[in-house]
Amino acid sequence: MDTITPQIGVATVELLRRAGCTVNFDPRQTCCGQPAFNSGHRAEACQVARGVLDSLGSGSDPIVVPSGSCAAMLQRLPSLFEEGEDHERARSVATRTRELSQFLVQDLEVTDLGARWPGKVTWHDACHTLRELDVHSEPRQLLSEVRDLEQIEAIGCDTCCGFGGTFAVKHADVSVAMADWKIRHIEKAGVKAVVSSDISCLLQLGGRLREMGSEVQALHLAEVLNTR
Amino acid sequence: MKPLDPIVDLDARSFGRLSKAALANDSLRGALDHVTTEFADRREKALSSAPDWEVWREQARAVKAHTLASLDTYLAQFIERAESNGIQVHIARDREEACKLVGKILQQAQASTVVKSKSMVTEEIGLNEHLLALGLEPVETDLGEWIIQLAGEKPSHIIAPAIHRTRQDIGDLFHTELGVPETHDVEELTAIARRFLRTRFAEAEVGVSGVNFLVAETGSFLVLENEGNARLCTSLPKVHVAVTGIEKVIPRLGDLDVFLRLLPRSGTGQAMTTYQTLFSGPKTDPDSEGPEAIHLVLLDNGRSAQLSTPLEREALACIRCGACLNVCPVYKQVGGHAYGSVYPGPIGAVITPALAGQESAGNLPHASSLCGACRDVCPVKINLPELLLDLREKGDEADRGETWGFTGWSWVASRPRLNSLLGQILTRTLRLTQSSGFVGKCTSKLIGALVPPLRTWQAERVLPPMPTRSFRQLWKAGLDSEEPPA
Amino acid sequence: MSNDQHRLLERVRDRLGGTQAPELPPVLRTSARSQGAETFCAALESVAGQVHRVTCSEDGLLVLRGLIADRGWNSIACSDSEFIQGWCERLGSICRSDFASNPIPREELLQMDAGLCTAQIGIADTGSLALCSEAERHRLVSLVPPSSVIVLFERDLVPDFATVFQRFEEDGLPTTLSFITGPSRTADIELTLTVGVHGPASVDVILIREADGASA
Numbered sequence: 064m065d066t067i068t069p070q071i072g073v074a075t076v077e078l079l080r081r082a083g084c085t086v087n088f089d090p091r092q093t094c095c096g097q098p099a100f101n102s103g104h105r106a107e108a109c110q111v112a113r114g115v116l117d118s119l120g121s122g123s124d125p126i127v128v129p130s131g132s133c134a135a136m137l138q139r140l141p142s143l144f145e146e147g148e149d150h151e152r153a154r155s156v157a158t159r160t161r162e163l164s165q166f167l168v169q170d171l172e173v174t175d176l177g178a179r180w181p182g183k184v185t186w187h188d189a190c191h192t193l194r195e196l197d198v199h200s201e202p203r204q205l206l207s208e209v210r211d212l213e214q215i216e217a218i219g220c221d222t223c224c225g226f227g228g229t230f231a232v233k234h235a236d237v238s239v240a241m242a243d244w245k246i247r248h249i250e251k252a253g254v255k256a257v258v259s260s261d262i263s264c265l266l267q268l269g270g271r272l273r274e275m276g277s278e279v280q281a282l283h284l285a286e287v288l289n290t291r
Numbered sequence: 292m293k294p295l296d297p298i299v300d301l302d303a304r305s306f307g308r309l310s311k312a313a314l315a316n317d318s319l320r321g322a323l324d325h326v327t328t329e330f331a332d333r334r335e336k337a338l339s340s341a342p343d344w345e346v347w348r349e350q351a352r353a354v355k356a357h358t359l360a361s362l363d364t365y366l367a368q369f370i371e372r373a374e375s376n377g378i379q380v381h382i383a384r385d386r387e388e389a390c391k392l393v394g395k396i397l398q399q400a401q402a403s404t405v406v407k408s409k410s411m412v413t414e415e416i417g418l419n420e421h422l423l424a425l426g427l428e429p430v431e432t433d434l435g436e437w438i439i440q441l442a443g444e445k446p447s448h449i450i451a452p453a454i455h456r457t458r459q460d461i462g463d464l465f466h467t468e469l470g471v472p473e474t475h476d477v478e479e480l481t482a483i484a485r486r487f488l489r490t491r492f493a494e495a496e497v498g499v500s501g502v503n504f505l506v507a508e509t510g511s512f513l514v515l516e517n518e519g520n521a522r523l524c525t526s527l528p529k530v531h532v533a534v535t536g537i538e539k540v541i542p543r544l545g546d547l548d549v550f551l552r553l554l555p556r557s558g559t560g561q562a563m564t565t566y567q568t569l570f571s572g573p574k575t576d577p578d579s580e581g582p583e584a585i586h587l588v589l590l591d592n593g594r595s596a597q598l599s600t601p602l603e604r605e606a607l608a609c610i611r612c613g614a615c616l617n618v619c620p621v622y623k624q625v626g627g628h629a630y631g632s633v634y635p636g637p638i639g640a641v642i643t644p645a646l647a648g649q650e651s652a653g654n655l656p657h658a659s660s661l662c663g664a665c666r667d668v669c670p671v672k673i674n675l676p677e678l679l680l681d682l683r684e685k686g687d688e689a690d691r692g693e694t695w696g697f698t699g700w701s702w703v704a705s706r707p708r709l710n711s712l713l714g715q716i717l718t719r720t721l722r723l724t725q726s727s728g729f730v731g732k733c734t735s736k737l738i739g740a741l742v743p744p745l746r747t748w749q750a751e752r753v754l755p756p757m758p759t760r761s762f763r764q765l766w767k768a769g770l771d772s773e774e775p776p777a
Numbered sequence: 778m779s780n781d782q783h784r785l786l787e788r789v790r791d792r793l794g795g796t797q798a799p800e801l802p803p804v805l806r807t808s809a810r811s812q813g814a815e816t817f818c819a820a821l822e823s824v825a826g827q828v829h830r831v832t833c834s835e836d837g838l839l840v841l842r843g844l845i846a847d848r849g850w851n852s853i854a855c856s857d858s859e860f861i862q863g864w865c866e867r868l869g870s871i872c873r874s875d876f877a878s879n880p881i882p883r884e885e886l887l888q889m890d891a892g893l894c895t896a897q898i899g900i901a902d903t904g905s906l907a908l909c910s911e912a913e914r915h916r917l918v919s920l921v922p923p924s925s926v927i928v929l930f931e932r933d934l935v936p937d938f939a940t941v942f943q944r945f946e947e948d949g950l951p952t953t954l955s956f957i958t959g960p961s962r963t964a965d966i967e968l969t970l971t972v973g974v975h976g977p978a979s980v981d982v983i984l985i986r987e988a989d990g991a992s993a
Contacts, residue, residue, distance in 0.1 A: 322967070325967065325968070326967070326968050329968045330968065346805070347805070350802060350805045353799065353800075353801070353802045354801065354802065356798075356799050357798050357799050357800060357801040357802075358801075360793065360796050360797070360798035360799060361793075361798040362789050362793065363786045363789040363790040363793065366785070366786060366789060367778075367786055370778065370782055371778070376952075380782065381781070382779070382781040382782055382784070382785045384785075432975065433965070434963045434965040434966070434974060435963075435965035438965070438966075451964065451965050451968065452965070453965055453966070454965070454967075454968065456966075457967060458966055458967055458969075461966055477966045477967065477969045477971055478971050480966055481963060481966065481971040481973075481974055484974070485973075485974055485975060488975065489887065489975075490887070492975075493883045493884075493887060508946075509946075509950055511950060517961065517962050517963055517964075517974075518961050518962070518963050518974040518975045518976065519920060519961035519974060519975040519976020519977070520974070520975040520976075522920050522955065522976060523920060523921075523975055523976075526916050526917060526920060527883070527917075537785070537789070542801060543804060543946070544942045544945060544946045544950075545804030545939065545942045545943060545946060546804060547938070547942055548804070548805065548937070548938045548939040548942055549805050551938055559964065561824075562820075562903055563824075563903040563905060563958045564958070565824075565957065565958050565959055565960070565961055565962055565976065566955070566956065566957060566958070566961075566976065567955075567956040568953060568954070568955050568956070569950065569953070569954040569955075569956075570952070570953055571950045571951070571952050571953070571954070572952045573952070574910075574952060575952065576877070578877040578878065578880075579877060579910070579914070580910070580914055580916040580917055581910065581916060581952070581953055589785070591785065591788070595785075595788050595789050595792050596792065598789060598792035598793050599792055599793075599794065601796075
């Protein structure tokens with residue numbers, strides 16, 4: 064997010080401020096370690112995730128993450144750091160981690176952020192967001208409050224986009240076939256954009272949409288909610 | 292009859308190769324899309340009239356967890372009671388032993404024709420191949436199994452073995468192999484199967500079946516089906532041979548109920564399959580109906596190796612419903628044959644390494660995007676994604692490139708300033724590749740050579756336009772102190 | 778116990794390494810809604826079975842005569858149950874009974890039009906029938922001919938499978954306990970449902986309210 068899609072971070076910060084929050088960012092964080100962990104490289108994942116413990120491990124503020132898969136990984140940290148101080152810090156991170164829409168709807172109890180985004184969109188349920196964080200209605204509630212926006216449920220909205228970490232590269236042809244299957248249904252829904260809270264999904268779906276020269280955009284929830 | 296392919300067409304590269312072939316097969320893709328959607332819809336419908344579904348799942352999970360953690364006790368109880376019922380219980384350590392055992396039983400029964408009902412375990416051990424080599428004639432009687440037997444293929448799905456074939460394929464197959472007039476009508480094709488197989492049930496000296504559940508308390512075993520062929524295979528011939536895995540045992544007769552609620556709904560969306568037969572021994576009166584002898588072969592073949600930890604034991608709880616296949620987005624695109632194992636899909640990726648060995652099957656756990664849809668539908672709550680992660684960690688599938696890649700990446704990513712710097716270099720370079728013209732093309736090739744994953748990614752996916760500044764830079768440049776927007 | 782069996786158990790024990798097994802929950806007592814005939818009929822009809830409800834055995838026989846005429850049956854394979862034998866005597870030569878001492882030859886059974894027997898238990902929840910091997914010689918007559926007629930008494934209806942298993946846990950199991958829920962079916966070709974594969978293509982249950990003297 065830092066290097067490739069910083070605009071999502073910016074939109075998230077602005078959105079949270081509009082909702083009345085003071086936002087802090089610790090530049091010592093780099094990555095939650097998920098790419099390595101999911102490929103079975105636990106030691107490397109721990110090495111990287113320690114940076115999260117250092118930067119976010121103390122304190123009591125909620126940690127808002129505009130990416131479901133990262134949030135899910137942060138919640139897993141206690142099982143990666145099982146002992147001593149590291150474990151305490153990991154537990155602190157895990158309990159304070161909130162995915163963006165979870166935070167807005169459940170914690171702040173805010174669904175209307177004064178946004179306006181005219182057009183039809185469809186929500187993509189990213190796998191970790193849906194199945195590990197159990198977030199399904201929150202993004203839809205947020206989108207339903209956006210003026211002039213019409214939400215369409217596409218067939219397969221909760222089917223995996225095919226990213227899957229190194230899977231996207233190891234089995235690129237299958238990964239692309241999975242994305243294309245979703246895109247067929249997204250296009251059938253006649254929408255201007257597919258919206259998700261997961262950056263990897265957006266790179267995957269957006270990547271194929273751009274490759275195909277499609278008119279359909281792949282947007283992050285924060286970007287839509289931050290549009291006036 | 293055609294000789295069959297090897298049981299598992301499996302090696303470290305096979306998923307890549309086979310999935311590529313599958314993706315190029317339009318007829319297969321169409322069949323898969325239709326079938327997986329249908330199966331999933333039927334399951335959903337069945338669940339809508341099952342308000343206690345989660346209660347049943349938890350019960351089943353708990354029963355299996357207990358049983359597998361005390362498997363020696365329950366196996367001992369089962370064997371003792373089954374034998375006192377007159378069932379002859381044989382133990383097979385691996386595929387070869389199992390085939391030899393069954394072969395011996397058939398030879399002792401002086402069998403020449405053997406009718407078989409659907410059994411994944413007999414596919415796993417390659418029984419038909421072995422029987423053919425002994426000069427016996429194994430006749431598959433389940434419609435889907437018979438179709439793939441005629442075609443010389445392996446099953447592509449745990450429940451519906453021939454689901455990768457369209458009615459056109461099957462009609463053509465029947466016409467070529469059986470000499471019947473060409474038809475593509477499903478009812479007519481089914482009628483052809485009934486006609487051809489009817490007399491075989493009566494001719495066969497031995498019937499071979501699988502087993503769905505072994506009941507320890509009563510020394511009995513249960514076989515479920517819809518077609519009636521399993522009942523025929525196990526009622527008409529003089530000898531019944533049942534082949535199954537050691538993990539199929541459940542403690543009590545009463546436990547069958549919850550599994551009968553879960554399996555038909557999960558598998559085919561039915562509230563109940565047409566036939567369930569509970570066998571507690573051969574006939575005691577020689578004039579009665581049914582076989583004179585029942586042999587039961589209990590197969591290990593790598594299952595005992597999965598008993599060591601609670602997580603691994605979960606995989607043994609599988610009741611072979613196939614629901615995980617039906618919701619798997621990978622399976623949906625490539626089908627069962629791509630996995631190179633008779634057990635495909637998520638459960639296949641988890642158990643095949645234990646059955647076929649790490650060397651040939653170690654790559655299967657990587658043939659998944661870890662989306663978790665399988666875990667949601669598993670009737671016995673197997674944590675499939677967790678098992679896949681565990682296997683990835685334990686396996687040594689990563690080639691050196693990937694290992695070095697992650698080592699290098701973790702070194703960089705644990706140094707925030709270096710990480711940012713390299714990130715900047717990357718985005719600037721990528722920005723160059725996004726410009727048209729000579730420079731763009733050169734940088735593209737260069738970066739592709741240096742970072743192969745990037746090349747693979749960009750072959751079919753276009754990256755978004757690269758930003759000029761990173762989030763970090765924006766934060767420092769004023770984002771950190773902006774007033775809340777109005 | 779054989780050596781092989783011992784070795785297997787040892788191997789399993791070894792792998793388990795003395796692990797503490799989690800508790801086994803009690804058998805789930807499900808809350809089936811009803812054991813009534815209406816529930817049974819609705820359930821069986823939903824899977825393409827047919828139920829003919831009658832008050833007495835005499836009416837049941839009438840139904841059977843009707844089926845024979847409608848379906849054009851010329852031969853019926855009958856079980857050896859006393860009740861069925863009572864009907865056979867009245868139906869005459871169309872019936873051929875399957876006795877242990879004089880079984881129907883295979884080749885003949887394969888050609889017959891219908892099979893007739895009783896079921897020991899009916900399961901309301903799913904429209905299923907339970908056939909016990911020692912109670913009656915009905916395993917083949919209920920399976921081989923393409924049509925199956927099964928007589929069930931309402932007093933033999935139970936709510937669900939759980940009840941059946943509970944009963945057998947107490948009383949002991951027959952050597953073969955066969956459950957039948959409607960006609961045979963398959964969806965192995967493109968998941969298109971076809972009724973009537975290897976087992977009977979039609980199942981007609983004659984559900985009798987009163988048992989007038991004759992036992993099932």
